Amino acid sequence: xxxxxxxxxxxGIIVLMAVAIxxxxxxxxxxxxxxxxxxxxxxxxxxxxxxVYEVRGGKKQTSIEDSMTADSAETSIRSYFREFAWAIGFxxxxxxxxxLITIPLFDILYLKSHGAKWRVIVPITxxxxxxxxxxFSWLLKADLYPGLIITLLGG
Amino acid sequence: LTLIPVILGLFAGAxxxxxxxxxxxxxxxxxxxxxxxxxxxxNQGMLEVFRHxxxxxxxxxxxxxxxxxxxxxxxxxxxxxxxxxxxSCKNPETFGTGRIEGVIAPESCSNAKEGASLLSTIALGxxxxxxxxxIMGALLMGGVMPGPLMLRDELKLSFTLFWGLxxxxxxxxIGCYFTVGYLNFTKLITMAPRYLVAIILPLCLIGAxxxxxxxxxxxxxIVFSVIGLGMKKLGFNRPAMTLGFLMGAxxxxxxxxxxxxxxxxxxxxxxxxxxxxxxxxxYLYGPLKSLLRQRKNKVV
Numbered sequence: 001x002x003x004x005x006x007x008x009x010x011x012g013i014i015v016l017m018a019v020a021i022x023x024x025x026x027x028x029x030x031x032x033x034x035x036x037x038x039x040x041x042x043x044x045x046x047x048x049x050x051x052v053y054e055v056r057g058g059k060k061q062t063s064i065e066d067s068m069t070a071d072s073a074e075t076s077i078r079s080y081f082r083e084f085a086w087a088i089g090f091x092x093x094x095x096x097x098x099x100l101i102t103i104p105l106f107d108i109l110y111l112k113s114h115g116a117k118w119r120v121i122v123p124i125t126x127x128x129x130x131x132x133x134x135x136f137s138w139l140l141k142a143d144l145y146p147g148l149i150i151t152l153l154g155g
Numbered sequence: 156l157t158l159i160p161v162i163l164g165l166f167a168g169a170x171x172x173x174x175x176x177x178x179x180x181x182x183x184x185x186x187x188x189x190x191x192x193x194x195x196x197x198n199q200g201m202l203e204v205f206r207h208x209x210x211x212x213x214x215x216x217x218x219x220x221x222x223x224x225x226x227x228x229x230x231x232x233x234x235x236x237x238x239x240x241x242x243s244c245k246n247p248e249t250f251g252t253g254r255i256e257g258v259i260a261p262e263s264c265s266n267a268k269e270g271a272s273l274l275s276t277i278a279l280g281x282x283x284x285x286x287x288x289x290i291m292g293a294l295l296m297g298g299v300m301p302g303p304l305m306l307r308d309e310l311k312l313s314f315t316l317f318w319g320l321x322x323x324x325x326x327x328x329i330g331c332y333f334t335v336g337y338l339n340f341t342k343l344i345t346m347a348p349r350y351l352v353a354i355i356l357p358l359c360l361i362g363a364x365x366x367x368x369x370x371x372x373x374x375x376x377i378v379f380s381v382i383g384l385g386m387k388k389l390g391f392n393r394p395a396m397t398l399g400f401l402m403g404a405x406x407x408x409x410x411x412x413x414x415x416x417x418x419x420x421x422x423x424x425x426x427x428x429x430x431x432x433x434x435x436x437x438y439l440y441g442p443l444k445s446l447l448r449q450r451k452n453k454v455v
Contacts, residue, residue: 009389034414035407079176080384086352087172087380090360091373099361107353114349124353132361142365 010051017044086110098147100137104129160363160372161400164379165386165393167359172384174348181344190337197332203255204263210240210256211263218264222271234398236264242440245448266324273320277305277313290316 017040024036086106093102107125136142174181204211214236221232240260241250250257272287280302282288291301299309306313363376386393413421422431 006389030414031411034410038410039403039406079178080172083172083175083352084377084381086175087168087356087377090356091370091377094360094373095370099357099364103357106357111349111353116349120350124350128354128357132357136361136365140365143368144361145364145368145370 004054006054007051010047010054013047014044014051017041017047094145094147096147096149098150099144100129100133101147101150103132156375156400157366157372158401159366160376161379162397163359163363164376164381165383165397167355168376168380169383169387169393171348171352171355171359172380173387175352178348180347183345193335194337197335200255204259207256207259210243210259213243214240214260214264215267218267219271221264222268223275231398231401232268233261233265234394234401236260237394238398242438245444269324270317270320273316277301277316278303280305 020036020040021044024033024040027033027036090102090106093105097105104125107128108121111121111124132144136144217236217239218232221235237250237257237260240256241247244250244254244256272282273290276282276287276291280291280300282291294301299305299312360373360376363372364370366372383393385391386396413427417424421427
């Protein structure tokens with residue numbers, strides 16, 4: 001018997017909410033427990049209704065299964081991980097050397113690795129760095145994060 | 156958590172990663188519209204508002220009421236307008252597939268809200284969002300005290316602000332018509348995703364950082380990009396989550412206040428009861444309508 005993914009998700013949500021209600025119930029102060037109890041109870045009831053609905057096979061057009069299968073075939077999970085890795089790389093680089101060095105570095109490496117030509121990479125990189133510096137550092141005086149290394153070097 | 160990194164992650168970040176992973180532009184270049192075709196589409200789009208006048212006026216009234224109520228932010232107002240448009244639609248499951256009602260409702264609500272928010276800012280001195288707080292700050296710096304007395308002492312200035320907002324909207328609309336219709340800026344959507352990532356990702360992450368100057372918010376934006384992408388792929392409603400995020404703090408604050416002042420049955424007070432009945436009615440309106448239609452069809 002094939003069980004739909006959405007059923008697992010809603011069972012997971014119900015269990016999570018039951019745990020949250022039990023935890024909130026043990027809080028000593030009413031002020032602390034009021035909101036979690038109200039919100040978690042509502043979510044628990046709505047998830048139970050949706051679970052019944054999914055088990056009975058209702059609302060076919062918008063079921064989670066359909067939306068998952070619609071585009072998962074086109075794009076592999078690997079490509080999502082690759083793109084997230086670039087985003088995380090951007091954040092790590094910003095931590096180390098700050099925004100104004102990371103932006104040109106990211107643009108050059110990202111575009112080059114995705115097969116862009118130098119005659120496109122150079123203008124985009126220069127434009128992006130100039131725009132970010134001009135708008136945030138110069139006009140708005142926003143003090144973009146300088147990075148750990150630059151700070152340690154006294155920059 | 157602050158709102159901006161959450162929104163940037165849930166929507167911009169998730170969409171950008173999804174687009175980049177797919178490797179295809181939003182619209183292929185061969186399907187991009189020419190200037191003339193684009194102007195035709197814009198004209199058709201404007202006509203759509205007149206075809207949905209009921210929805211337009213309903214959303215405007217909602218926006219106006221939410222604008223007068225201090226504390227309801229722009230985001231909350233547009234999401235509520237979207238939700239009511241979806242609830243009142245004959246086929247709510249088609250929302251999210253490019254239905255024009257999903258654009259008309261939040262946009263008209265948003266524009267109506269701005270005018271009403273200006274009223275509450277001037278008359279009560281309570282700004283409802285960052286832009287109005289900025290206007291209020293400018294008034295205070297100019298020696299004008301927003302509040303009930305402003306409408307008596309500075310009536311001319313108050314009306315200058317109201318007319319400025321109204322004319323600004325009209326001029327902005329005309330500007331958009333020409334930039335999109337004649338300069339055809341919409342061709343940007345035919346750009347390869349790698350260029351969009353190189354331009355938008357740094358701007359998004361700077362946007363997440365700049366509000367509080369905290370690198371933690373950049374990480375929040377990345378984490379919410381993962382959550383947003385997961386929600387998109389699993390078919391969960393991201394605007395609903397944003398609404399929950401926006402209203403969570405209010406809910407906690409006012410639930411406690413209500414419990415303190417009126418006890419556990421505060422929701423049986425006349426105003427609370429009326430609001431509750433309206434919410435339940437709006438929630439059940441769509442399903443009941445489709446149920447009645449199904450029965451009617453069976454009888455026929």
